Amino acid sequence: MNIEQPPVNRERIIPTGERRGLILVHTGNGKGKSTAAFGLALRAHGRGKAVRIYQFMKVPSARFGEHRVFETLGIPIEGLGDGFSWKSKDLEHSAQLARDGWERARATIEAGEHFLVVLDEIMYPLRYGWLPLEPVLETLRQRPPHVHVVLTGRNAPQELIDLADTVTEMGQVKHHFTAGVPAQRGIED
Amino acid sequence: MNIEQPPVNRERIIPTGERRGLILVHTGNGKGKSTAAFGLALRAHGRGKAVRIYQFMKVPSARFGEHRVFETLGIPIEGLGDGFSWKSKDLEHSAQLARDGWERARATIEAGEHFLVVLDEIMYPLRYGWLPLEPVLETLRQRPPHVHVVLTGRNAPQELIDLADTVTEMGQVKHHFTAGVPAQRGIED
Numbered sequence: 001m002n003i004e005q006p007p008v009n010r011e012r013i014i015p016t017g018e019r020r021g022l023i024l025v026h027t028g029n030g031k032g033k034s035t036a037a038f039g040l041a042l043r044a045h046g047r048g049k050a051v052r053i054y055q056f057m058k059v060p061s062a063r064f065g066e067h068r069v070f071e072t073l074g075i076p077i078e079g080l081g082d083g084f085s086w087k088s089k090d091l092e093h094s095a096q097l098a099r100d101g102w103e104r105a106r107a108t109i110e111a112g113e114h115f116l117v118v119l120d121e122i123m124y125p126l127r128y129g130w131l132p133l134e135p136v137l138e139t140l141r142q143r144p145p146h147v148h149v150v151l152t153g154r155n156a157p158q159e160l161i162d163l164a165d166t167v168t169e170m171g172q173v174k175h176h177f178t179a180g181v182p183a184q185r186g187i188e189d
Numbered sequence: 190m191n192i193e194q195p196p197v198n199r200e201r202i203i204p205t206g207e208r209r210g211l212i213l214v215h216t217g218n219g220k221g222k223s224t225a226a227f228g229l230a231l232r233a234h235g236r237g238k239a240v241r242i243y244q245f246m247k248v249p250s251a252r253f254g255e256h257r258v259f260e261t262l263g264i265p266i267e268g269l270g271d272g273f274s275w276k277s278k279d280l281e282h283s284a285q286l287a288r289d290g291w292e293r294a295r296a297t298i299e300a301g302e303h304f305l306v307v308l309d310e311i312m313y314p315l316r317y318g319w320l321p322l323e324p325v326l327e328t329l330r331q332r333p334p335h336v337h338v339v340l341t342g343r344n345a346p347q348e349l350i351d352l353a354d355t356v357t358e359m360g361q362v363k364h365h366f367t368a369g370v371p372a373q374r375g376i377e378d
Contacts, residue, residue: 019373022365024220030357032215032225035232039224039255040376042231046254046261047375065235066228069262072235115375148376165370167362168219176211176354184208186236186304187229187337 021115021147022165023140027123027156030172037118037150038066044148045075049115053077054105056098056153057121064189080104091128098125102136112144123153126160133157210304210337211354212329216312216345219359226307226339227255233337234264238304242266243294245287245342246310253378269293280317287314291325301333312342315349322346 024040026033041051053070055062058079070077080101082094102125109117125131137159140149151160161167183189213229215222230240242259244251247268259266269290271283291314298306314320326348329338340349350356372378 019371022370022373022376024376025362026221027362028360030359031213031355032221032228032357032359035228036221036225036359038228038231039221039226042227042258043224043254043378044375046257049375065232068235069231073258073261148373161362164363165365165368166220168221169360169362170219170221170225171217171358171360173214173216173350173356173358174353179354181211181354182208184211184337186233186238187211187213189232 020145021143021149023163024148024150025156025160025164025167026150026152026170027154027161027167028170028172029154030170031175032170033152033154034120035066036168036170037120037152038070040150041070041075041116041118042073044116045073050113051075051116051118052108052114053118053120054101054108054122055079055081055120056101056125057081059083065186078104095125095128095130098130102131106135106139109139109143109147109149112147114147116148116150119149119151121153122151123156126153126157127155133159136160137163209334210332212352213337213339214345214349214353214356215339215341215359216343216350216356217359217361218343219361220364221359222341222343223309225357225359226309226341227259229339230259230264230305230307231262233305234262239302240264240305240307241297241303242307242309243290243297243311244268244270244309245290245314246270248272254375267293284314284317284319287319291320295324295328298328298332298336298338301336303336305337305339308338308340310342311340312345315342315346316344322348325349326352 026036041053044051058081060079062079067077082097105119108114126133215225230242233240247270249268251268256266269286271286294308297303315322
């Protein structure tokens with residue numbers, strides 16, 4: 001895309017009324033960042049659009065409820081991580097997986113064959129420094145203009161918020177975990 | 190359920206570690222309230238759970254992306270409204286539809302045959318006074334304890350927030366509409 005950069009805060013010129021791919025960010029400490037991305041994937045699939053989901057913090061073998069349904073529907077959903085936890089000893093391995101995963105996601109975005117690409121929990125590897133931010137921003141800026149990309153996770157970098165078309169902050173008003181109610185299968189996973 | 194009421198702000202006593210149905214509220218002015226509810230429905234369905242969705246502000250004939258997929262999956266999704274808009278002349282008709290719709294949703298919740306019941310955009314009829322709040326709260330309090338209920342829409346009443354287990358406020362940080370980018374089929378509907 002050869003598009004001039006405006007002086008303030010918007011990285012692309014947006015003609016009024018344009019139909020084109022969007023950059024959507026779901027961030028904040030509350031619930032619903034990933035599930036809303038899954039809902040968008042569902043909606044786009046229902047419109048006959050090609051969708052692909054990459055999950056930066058899930059293992060490839062993850063079989064949560066959403067994986068089972070997406071498999072049924074034929075929506076590719078791919079875990080790129082190694083089940084990283086705060087007690088992980090081999091963070092360099094986690095970092096390498098994130099970089100390898102990003103290369104796959106980047107190739108999908110650039111190929112332009114998908115209407116919607118979900119980068120679920122990409123904020124983690126960005127925040128940990130496993131993925132440098134600038135190449136991710138550059139891929140988003142230079143992507144085929146019809147491709148929508150949804151990026152989820154807490155603490156979205158300001159540069160990504162500046163670039164995005166739509167940013168939603170999912171704020172936690174209250175959460176059942178803090179009342180001693182554990183994760184509920186079918187709701188949390 | 191014969192459960193005592195604690196003195197402050199919680200309408201039920203919650204033993205630590207309990208597995209039971211939750212009241213989840215998605216509110217706020219941002220995107221993702223309904224799509225996150227759809228994502229939860231998808232996840233629960235993927236776990237083999239019975240799910241049912243009622244949409245208070247959609248017409249029964251709505252055929253957005255999500256309706257098409259839910260139909261494929263065999264998840265009932267039912268529009269209860271009449272395509273109400275700010276220019277509607279017959280608000281009493283809209284109000285009556287909301288009350289009729291609520292009776293159907295209430296019966297489903299009380300029957301206890303569903304793991305998850307979604308009451309999408311129920312905040313509108315509550316806010317407009319079409320549905321009185323107290324009977325809705327009472328149904329939620331008295332429901333079979335395994336039933337999860339998700340309620341969506343802006344401006345959730347405080348009494349509902351007090352009753353809920355988990356409340357997420359979807360806040361709008363930025364939105365492509367305000368930049369002149371129109372609704373995108375497959376993303377917005």
